[in-house]
Amino acid sequence: MAIIEINNIEKTYNPSKVPVHALRGVDLQIKKGEFTAIVGPSGSGKTTLLNIIGGLDSPTTGQIIINGQDISKLSDNNMIDFRKENIGFVFQAYNLIPVLTALENVEFIMVLQKKDKKARQERAKELLTAVGLADKLDKRPSELSGGQQQRVAVARALASKPAFILADEPTANLDSTSTAGLLDMMAKMNEEEGMTFVFSTHDQRVIDRARRVVTLVDGKIESDIYNG
Amino acid sequence: MLFQIAWRNIWRSKLRSMIVIGSVLLGVWALTFLMSFNRSLINGYIDDAIRYQTSHIQIHLPEFVEDREVAFLLPDGEKLFESLKEEETTAAISLRTSLSGMIKSPRAAQGITITGVMPSYEKEITRLDEKILEGTFLDGSKRNQIMVSQKLAEKLKLKLRKKVQLQFQDVNGEFTGATFRVVGIYKTGNTVFDLSNILVNRKDLNRLLGKKDASHEIALLLKDKQQLDVVKQKITADHPNLLIEDYKEISPDVKLYEQQIGVSLAIFGTIFMLALIFGIINTMLMAVLERNREIGMLMAVGMNKLRVFGMIVMETLLLGMIGAPIGLFLGFLTVSYFGEHGINLGAFAEGAERFGIQTVIKTDLDTNVYLIIMFGVLITALIASIYPSFKAIKLKPVEAIRKI
Known part of the structure; x- marks a missing residue:
């Protein structure tokens, strides 16, 4: 069964003034354990598509089913709760909480899930160790490099045990070494733990590592290719 | 952890927070002293009137x-x-x-x-x-x-x-x-x-x-x-x-002055609260607008509106409540000092005497007034937090962080 099921999604901005058709009838299914990159030129609609998959934006028409639940009709607060339990986010600009340490940043999502302190600290340490930051637990984001911050962001995304992780251009601000390290780490989690990743990216290095590449052009899926 | 975040957030812009904390501190100190001075001035007048003119009760035909x-x-x-x-x-x-x-x-x-x-x-x-x-x-x-x-x-x-x-x-x-x-x-x-x-x-x-x-x-x-x-x-x-009269009946001006203590408390308090409300709203609004992206991210990853609202309210309360106790303590020290040594009205002494006002004011303030001021600051901060908190929860995560 698909974790993400998108049925004939359309998204139009400014429908009453100057309509901008960001998505024009997109159908897409992503199964558990996939490592998918959504690619396309600027303005192709990949960010809109990711926003809709992440429940941050709603489609003008069409249906989106995550983990068997139609999220198109959820209220704002129910949507926030849904995101908390089901979706892990990795942002291009890392977006860590600057006043919290790496450990606290990873713990934070579990605080929202009301997990007890001991359990969440153990998991946060475990995840930060898995992303290679066991020695940076007490560092604040400003004391970490871009690559390290993005690793913390990945650990945070994984902390809530989501159904899948959405990553928006996760390597856009990273150098080659950091990009390679981050991709290795995410690929390992995908292979070993079966975690589903969906990226939007321009980065050829990410595209090369993706096992499925969905290309969007002018709000439509132009190609959907599985790499081995 | 919400408290931890709120506490650390207020120290992100130290200067800005210190300005608000300093304003609260100075405001509370000034209010405490002003209330005490006004109260002591009036109480001195009332005590003198009771002592020299009316006593507590007078009995006549x-x-x-x-x-x-x-x-x-x-x-x-x-x-x-x-x-x-x-x-x-x-x-x-x-x-x-x-x-x-x-x-x-x-x-x-x-x-x-x-x-x-x-x-x-x-x-x-x-x-x-x-x-x-x-x-x-x-x-x-x-x-x-x-x-x-x-x-x-x-x-x-x-x-x-x-x-x-x-x-x-x-x-x-x-x-x-x-x-x-x-x-x-x-x-x-x-x-x-x-x-x-x-x-x-x-x-x-x-x-x-x-x-x-x-x-x-x-x-x-x-x-x-x-x-x-x-x-x-x-x-x-x-x-x-016999006609038994208390001092308020004998001397209605004493009654008026006595009532004025409460009125002046309300007037000073209201002016102070209004000034404080606008100061705090301004600061917190800046803090929220500056953190649009961060608040959007918090909502994106699952922090619901109630918690976001609570976090901004907590930050505002902390801002108010750090300065208030220090201001009250300084106010208490000032009131105690002038309670011991008195404030000499000096140049105004002759004019004051003509109106039956003591020329050396020994300040004094009831404990409950300190509590009222503290409570007033709490309420003020709470009121001031409402608008910035609403502003924060009105943010759409997708607009705040532009794209995921």
Whole structure:
């Protein structure tokens, strides 16, 4: 069964003034354990598509089913709760909480899930160790490099045990070494733990590592290719 | 962790937070001091009025209050005086003969209220013996002693041991008078009282009036002001033919001033709260707008609106509540210092005296006023937090972070 099921999604901005058709009838299914990159030129609609998959934006028409639940009709607060339990986010600009340490940043999502302190600290340490930051637990984001911050962001995304992780251009601000390290780490989690990743990216290095590449052009899926 | 985030967030922009905290601190300090000064000023006026003019309770024949005729004597005044003296609630009591007359010195003359007192009891009420600048209090060792204020002495060109003439009507309506010798010159600090009152021995005055046991007034000072209504009601019930008045009835201006303490508290408090509200809203709004992206991210990853609202409210409360206790403590120290050493009104002293206001203000403030101020700051911060918090939860995560 698909974790993400998108049925004939359309998204139009400014429908009453100057309509901008960001998505024009997109159908897409992503199964558990996939490592998918959504690619396309600027303005192709990949960010809109990711926003809709992440429940941050709603489609003008069409249906989106995550983990068997139609999220198109959820209220704002129910949507926030849904995101908390089901979706892990990795942002291009890392977006860590600057006043919290790496450990606290990873713990934070579990605080929202009301997990007890001991359990969440153990998991946060475990995840930060898995992303290679066991020695940076007490560092604040400003004391970490871009690559390290993005690793913390990945650990945070994984902390809530989501159904899948959405990553928006996760390597856009990273150098080659950091990009390679981050991709290795995410690929390992995908292979070993079966975690589903969906990226939007321009980065050829990410595209090369993706096992499925969905290309969007002018709000439509132009190609959907599985790499081995 | 929400508290941790809120606490650390307020120190992200140290300067901005310190400005708000400093404003709260200074505002609370100023408010505390201002309230205390105003309260002490008014209380000083009220205490003086009670001490020198009204006491807590005065007892007269109703006709005497209407028309201060010498013939309107208290029936069995001495007996009533003796019985009230024994009451548990009585702190001090004085039996007085009071009449209007003329005081004449070789240089000048003026109308005056002549009060005949029993010196040992009177001292306990007015404590005028502590206000004597020259000479002594009335002691009754010699006939026809008189005490005048410094102001009156200056006006009539009187000096210690000089003689003055008093003229008044006796109980039969006949003019009478005698020569009195100045034994003491006092200064209460209340010009109104000082210029219109003189004190003589009651037995001298009664002899001249032709009635040994004459009395017009009983002045009663209570151990506890809170007992005022109970005591007044009891005396009224026991003596329905007499007029029993408390200080608020005798001197409505005292009542007005007493009410003014509460009014001024409300006015100062409201001005302070309004200024604080706008200051805090401005700061918190800046903090929220600057963190649009971060707040959007928090909502994106699963922080619901209630928690976001709570976080901004908590930050605002922390901002308010850091400065308030320090301001209160500084206020307490200032009030304590000036409570001990007093604030000399200096250049304004003469003007203040004319209005019956003490020239040295010893500040004092009830504990509950400190609590009211603290509570006021809490409420203010709470009100001020509402708009920025709403602004924060109105953010759409997708717009705040632009794209995931």
